[in-house]
Amino acid sequence: xxxxxxxxxxxxxxxxxxxxxxxxxxxxxxxxxxxxxxxxxxxxxxxxxxxxxxxxxxxxxxxxxxxxxxxxxxxxxxxxxxxxxxxxxxxxxxxxxxxxxxxxxxxxxxxxxxxxxxxxxxxxxxxxxxxxxxxxxxxxxxxxxxxxxxxxxxxxxxxxxxxxxxxxxxxxxxxxxxxxxxxxxxxxxxxxxxxxxxxxxxxxxxxxxxxxxxxxxxxxxxxxxxxxxxxxxxxxxxxxxxxxxxxxxxxxxxxxxxxxxxxxxxxxxxxxxxxxxxxxxxxxxxxxxxxxxxxxxxxxxxxxxxxxxxxxxxxxxxxxxxxxxxxxxxxxxxxxxxxxxxxxxxxxxxxxxxxxxxxxxxxxxxxxxxxxxxxxxxxxxxxxxxxxxxxxxxxxxxxxxxxxxxxxxxxxxxxxxxxxxxxxxxxxxxxxxxxxxxxxxxxxxxxxxxxxxxxxxxxxxxxxxxxxxxxxxxxxxxxxxxxxxxxxxxxxxxxxxxxxxxxxxxxxxxxxxxxxxx
Amino acid sequence: xxxxxxxxxxxxxxxxxxxxxxxxxxxxxxxxxxxxxxxxxxxxxxxxxxxxxxxxxxxxxxxxxxxxxxxxxxxxxxxxxxxxxxxxxxxxxxxxxxxxxxxxxxxxxxxxxxxxxxxxxxxxxxxxxxxxxxxxxxxxxxxxxxxxxxxxxxxxxxxxxxxxxxxxxxxxxxxxxxxxxxxxxxxxxxxxxxxxxxxxxxxxxxxxxxxxxxxxxxxxxxxxxxxxxxxxxxxxxxxxxxxxxxxxxxxxxxxxxxxxxxxxxxxxxxxxxxxxxxxxxxxxxxxxxxxxxxxxxxxxxxxxxxxxxxxxxxxxxxxxxxxxxxxxxxxxxxxxxxxxxxxxxxxxxxxxxxxxxxxxxxx
Numbered sequence: 001x002x003x004x005x006x007x008x009x010x011x012x013x014x015x016x017x018x019x020x021x022x023x024x025x026x027x028x029x030x031x032x033x034x035x036x037x038x039x040x041x042x043x044x045x046x047x048x049x050x051x052x053x054x055x056x057x058x059x060x061x062x063x064x065x066x067x068x069x070x071x072x073x074x075x076x077x078x079x080x081x082x083x084x085x086x087x088x089x090x091x092x093x094x095x096x097x098x099x100x101x102x103x104x105x106x107x108x109x110x111x112x113x114x115x116x117x118x119x120x121x122x123x124x125x126x127x128x129x130x131x132x133x134x135x136x137x138x139x140x141x142x143x144x145x146x147x148x149x150x151x152x153x154x155x156x157x158x159x160x161x162x163x164x165x166x167x168x169x170x171x172x173x174x175x176x177x178x179x180x181x182x183x184x185x186x187x188x189x190x191x192x193x194x195x196x197x198x199x200x201x202x203x204x205x206x207x208x209x210x211x212x213x214x215x216x217x218x219x220x221x222x223x224x225x226x227x228x229x230x231x232x233x234x235x236x237x238x239x240x241x242x243x244x245x246x247x248x249x250x251x252x253x254x255x256x257x258x259x260x261x262x263x264x265x266x267x268x269x270x271x272x273x274x275x276x277x278x279x280x281x282x283x284x285x286x287x288x289x290x291x292x293x294x295x296x297x298x299x300x301x302x303x304x305x306x307x308x309x310x311x312x313x314x315x316x317x318x319x320x321x322x323x324x325x326x327x328x329x330x331x332x333x334x335x336x337x338x339x340x341x342x343x344x345x346x347x348x349x350x351x352x353x354x355x356x357x358x359x360x361x362x363x364x365x366x367x368x369x370x371x372x373x374x375x376x377x378x379x380x381x382x383x384x385x386x387x388x389x390x391x392x393x394x395x396x397x398x399x400x401x402x403x404x405x406x407x408x409x410x411x412x413x414x415x416x417x418x419x420x421x422x423x424x425x426x427x428x429x430x431x432x433x434x435x436x437x438x439x440x441x442x443x444x445x446x447x448x449x450x451x452x453x454x455x456x457x458x459x460x461x462x463x464x465x466x467x468x469x470x471x472x473x474x475x476x477x478x479x480x481x482x483x484x485x486x487x488x489x490x491x492x493x494x495x496x497x498x499x500x501x502x503x504x505x506x507x508x509x510x511x512x513x514x515x516x517x518x
Numbered sequence: 519x520x521x522x523x524x525x526x527x528x529x530x531x532x533x534x535x536x537x538x539x540x541x542x543x544x545x546x547x548x549x550x551x552x553x554x555x556x557x558x559x560x561x562x563x564x565x566x567x568x569x570x571x572x573x574x575x576x577x578x579x580x581x582x583x584x585x586x587x588x589x590x591x592x593x594x595x596x597x598x599x600x601x602x603x604x605x606x607x608x609x610x611x612x613x614x615x616x617x618x619x620x621x622x623x624x625x626x627x628x629x630x631x632x633x634x635x636x637x638x639x640x641x642x643x644x645x646x647x648x649x650x651x652x653x654x655x656x657x658x659x660x661x662x663x664x665x666x667x668x669x670x671x672x673x674x675x676x677x678x679x680x681x682x683x684x685x686x687x688x689x690x691x692x693x694x695x696x697x698x699x700x701x702x703x704x705x706x707x708x709x710x711x712x713x714x715x716x717x718x719x720x721x722x723x724x725x726x727x728x729x730x731x732x733x734x735x736x737x738x739x740x741x742x743x744x745x746x747x748x749x750x751x752x753x754x755x756x757x758x759x760x761x762x763x764x765x766x767x768x769x770x771x772x773x774x775x776x777x778x779x780x781x782x783x784x785x786x787x788x789x790x791x792x793x794x795x796x797x798x799x800x801x802x803x804x805x806x807x808x809x810x811x812x813x814x815x816x817x818x819x820x821x822x823x824x825x826x827x828x829x830x831x832x833x834x835x836x837x838x839x840x841x842x843x844x845x846x847x848x849x850x851x852x853x854x855x856x857x858x859x860x861x862x863x864x865x866x867x868x869x870x871x872x873x874x875x876x877x878x879x880x881x
Contacts (some may be wrong), residue, residue: 037766407568408605408664412619412671413595422622427609508649511611515632 010488014481020481025370035272037114044069045116045268049074051084051096055227058097065120079225079312080188082466085110086473088271091177092294095270099125099244101160101203103267105190108162109470114272123246124260125192127208130233131256135181135240142214143207143259159191161202169201170209174325176218184232184245184454187223188467192262193243195223198305203240207261212277224454225463234452235364251259283459289474299465306461307482309375313457314444314490317382320445324383325390329398332391333420343391350388356449363453374455375492382443391440395401397432398424426503433498440494441487448483519675519706522567525574527560533558536730539599539738542675542708549717549738550710552639552727553753558710559602561727562677562770566590566597566736571748579674589595591821595623603678604660606652606667613640613648613802617668624671631670640726642696658689676700678709682716714754718742726750729825754823756825760795764817767808774799791830794858794880795821798832800878805851818872830880835872843876 027481039045046067052058053075060408062068062076076093078084084096089112098106100119107113128134146152158166193202200223213220224232233255247257294300294313350358350449356416362381372380376469401424407446409419412423451460462479520542527535534557542548550558557803563569563577563833567583567590576584583593605616616635618625626634639645644655647758652660661681668676669701681697682690694716701707701720713719717724717738724741725735726749734741734750745751752759760781762774775796782792820833842864855862855878861877 004685291665367622402603402605402608404601404603404605405607408607410568410591410592411566411599411601411605412667413591413623415591416617423607423609427607428610504651511649512632514628517632517636518628 010484012482014477014484017477035111035114035274037116037270037272038275039116039268040118042116042118042120042268045095045270046071047073047075048094049076049092050268051076051087051093053077053081053084053098053226054079055229056244057226057246057251057303058266059252061120061250062097063247075476079466079487080463081106082188082470082472084269085113088113088269089275095268097244099123099267100261100265100267101191102189102244104160106269106470111273112271113269116268116270119176120266120268122265123198123261125204125242125244125260125264126247126260127204127242128230128245128251129240129241129256129258130236131254131344133239135412136256136258138215139211139240140259142211143261145214146207146210147259152207153208155203155210156262159206163218167196167201169206172209172212172518173220174213175216176212176334177205178216180218180220181208181212182222182237182239184224184238184241186226186229186458187456188464189226190468191241193223194467195302196468198301204261208240222454223456223464225451225460228452228454229259231293231360231364234294235368237364237368244302257473266292273426286474289469289471292467292469292471293324293475293478297468299468300455302461302465303458306456306458307486309449309450309455310444310458311486312454313375313378313382313450314440317386317443318440319378320383321386322390324387325394325469327385329391329394332395345367347391350384352390355381355385356444356452359397359449359453366410374450374453377453378447378450378455378457382447385437385446386443390436393432393435393439394428399429400431401427426501430498430502430504433494433502436496441492444487444490445483446468519546519579521574521575521577522565522575525561525564525576526572527557527564527569528572533730535564535571537785538730538732540725540735541734542706542716544674544706545705546708546723547721548708548723549721550708550723550725551714551717551741551753552725552733556727557730558821559729561678562599562679562710563706566594566599566677568599570600581850595619595671596674598668598671598676598683600661600668600676600678601878602684602771604652604657604664604684606664611649611651612644612655612663615652615663616670619667619671630877632823635666635670638669639663647854656689657685658692661685661693661733662696663687665693665700666799670698675706678707678711681712682711697831710872714742714784726753728753732753739837752822755827758787758823758825760821760823762799762819763783764803764808764815764819767811767813767815771804774819781821783822785825790826791823791828791880795823795830795832798855798858798878798880801851801854802834805848806848807834807836810846816871832878832880834874834876836874836876837872838874839873 004248017484048064050073052075059075059077060094062191063073074085078087081102084098085106087093088096095116103115107115128138185200185202187200188197191202192204194202200221205221208219222238228246229243233236233241247260294303328343331477332343352482359381363377367377405423405427406419409423410416412421447457448459450457451463456464458479462475466475522538523542525538529534530653538561540569550561552558560569565572571584574584575582578593578597583590587599595859607618610618613632613635616638617628617631620631620634621755625797634649638646639648642665644659644666646766647655647659652663655663682693685693688715694713697709698720709721716822721738722735724738724776725732728749734747741750742754745754757845758781760778762777778796778799779792782795799819803819807817808815816837818835821831822831843852843855858880860879865875866872867875
């Protein structure tokens with residue numbers, strides 16, 4: 001019983017940390033009216049620190065701007081808009097640049113923020129196709145018709161307005177006789193594309209639906225992070241993608257753009273003069289955060305799905321990886337020079353490549369043309385990395401068993417095969433079990449990178465939620481707690497298993513099973 | 519029962535077994551003795567094929583067990599082995615160690631195996647340790663358990679590979695007592711050992727191994743009391759030999775001096791004896807012979823220390839014309855040498871390399 005208290009302690013400590021966090025930042029959330037931005041013109045931000053979302057063209061645009069060109073303005077990249085906001089609110093940056101519609105949503109949902117009234121440049125968003133895609137022409141034709149019909153303005157009113165009830169996609173009940181459009185979107189880019197009620201929605205998504213209807217195509221939509229979109233199109237995984245992607249000359253070199261779907265501007269978001277003057281209480285803000293993170297739009301369902309995916313990938317990778325590692329080790333024992341040479345090379349590659357790089361290599365290169373879904377590719381990738389770990393564990397574990405054990409068994413009359421499986425391996429497994437269990441927990445944590453290949457695991461879900469709530473502390477801490485809990489459960493299970501197979505923990509009755517010993 | 523013909527074992531750098539021929543009869547208790555590194559253990563391990571021989575044949579009950587298609591694991595079930603390092607299965611209790619082979623290999627029921635194992639554990643005095651794990655036992659207890667494990671297979675012959683070498687001196691007796699008991703029961707055994715008294719006491723035949731061969735074989739009396747061949751005699755009388763050679767007037771004197779010290783340390787020769795050997799070397803070779811032999815000296819310096827008598831003999835062979843050290847004009851060195859020796863003999867042999875032979879006995 002004693003051993004079970006430790007994880008509980010950790011939980012309490014983390015929960016306390018969470019509260020302290022909130023005690024510090026609870027005051028940051030303000031609710032006032034008539035707030036003014038701290039900066040009123042763009043040139044006031046020259047030489048300051050400006051955040052931008054990674055994968056976009058914004059940083060380039062700013063550094064080419066007449067005020068900023070040649071200055072030592074510090075451009076800092078972040079993964080999501082919500083990360084930019086947190087950086088801003090925690091004074092890590094002085095402003096962040098984003099597209100006007102995104103900025104407006106941010107300002108509307110966070111009372112500390114304001115938009116600098118002077119904008120950078122007008123810019124246009126468009127859908128991205130692979131170079132020379134055959135879909136482009138019919139797609140543009142349909143878009144032009146829709147623009148003529150005033151569909152663009154109608155959709156903008158819906159998705160950039162405040163009436164949430166209107167923000168729903170039509171059913172795909174049209175004629176889909178021409179085939180399916182594989183459409184990738186940034187799943188954290190409201191109002192263009194984001195997750196609402198567990199589904200991908202948004203202005204750009206809705207527009208694609210209308211176009212597809214005119215083209216007689218079905219739409220199969222995949223959510224990913226911004227950085228993964230253009231590679232998905234280039235590698236043929238997706239037919240088209242979107243995510244407030246600005247038309248730039250540089251991008252035109254590698255992909256094609258559709259007609260523009262939105263005329264936007266690049267703006268800077270900064271703190272306003274009322275920031276940090278909130279009088280909302282600590283518990284109130286906790287409750288708000290909890291509601292926003294878990295209850296609104298039934299977001300807890302996203303978390304449940306994310307946990308499910310994280311566990312699925314972890315557990316299957318443990319099973320397949322263990323079998324794979326063991327199988328390769330058995331081959332390795334035959335001392336065939338060619339097999340062992342090849343094994344050594346593969347192990348070298350697997351053990352020295354970051355999991356996330358490996359994951360993308362599998363996704364974009366090795367399984368480029370396969371129909372395997374993201375989670376399966378994640379399982380395959382992590383099976384390999386885990387298998388490599390199991391392989392080296394076995395090498396160390398079997399090496400740690402004294403060679404006399406093998407000889408003792410051989411001399412009694414066991415075959416080599418029997419000696420290995422009955423005598424050496426059980427002892428080796430006992431040796432490696434503690435490290436093996438650690439590796440499982442490491443794997444659980446390691447799967448957090450699967451968001452790179454558009455798998456919505458627990459970490460990615462927390463990204464998605466943060467992109468809607470524009471707050472980080474609560475979802476991040478909650479996610480950390482969930483990981484700790486999952487790891488704790490895995491540890492309890494694997495430790496029980498390790499104890500079960502360790503012969504030293506057997507009772508007398510078990511040892512003398514089937515024997516009358518009195 | 520076992521017949522060994524022209525057995526050979528080669529490694530890349532050494533050849534521990536050159537040509538071994540032997541016959542083991544039922545009921546034989548054979549002790550295998552000899553200096554370290556002469557392939558005694560290798561010989562034993564080649565019989566049950568834990569090492570595969572480089573050449574030669576081993577027959578067991580008429581079957582050629584070195585043949586490729588021989589099921590060596592079946593043979594090993596009848597040919598037990600007890601190791602220097604016990605090799606008990608660490609993850610199993612003592613009773614399971616003894617039961618395991620019976621159940622898994624002989625197909626006995628667990629009850630049958632248990633009863634036999636308990637009987638054997640009683641015999642080796644470990645019945646109360648049945649449920650302990652090997653790590654909880656002393657070295658002597660482990661070796662007794664390992665013997666019980668081997669006996670449980672009802673082997674026709676047992677190979678003991680230095681069964682007491684890894685034990686504290688206090689535990690050697692308990693293990694030897696068990697082996698003695700087995701010898702009395704008439705079990706066929708081959709024992710590699712360094713315990714001469716024990717070997718003499720239990721065996722009916724002794725193999726003295728040296729130079730990759732069974733150098734001399736005979737009854738314990740023949741080998742221990744009347745050894746015939748040179749190396750056997752040296753070994754039985756426990757004579758330790760140091761050899762050094764000088765081929766240049768500028769040889770490495772420090773290296774030879776430290777070799778002599780190392781030789782003394784390794785063989786536990788009393789310090790003053792080592793000092794005497796060193797002095798003799800210095801006075802004889804450095805002071806008297808080297809100045810005499812000029813540009814091309816060739817001296818072979820041999821020191822033989824007998825553990826049993828504690829005496830040291832120094833044999834000096836050198837080139838050049840006839841020269842007895844007594845004729846030397848280095849009176850100081852001569853005095854020192856005479857002070858340390860009981861007597862010495864000089865002979866002019868006229869051999870090609872070493873025409874002079876000088877033998878000295880240190881006090």
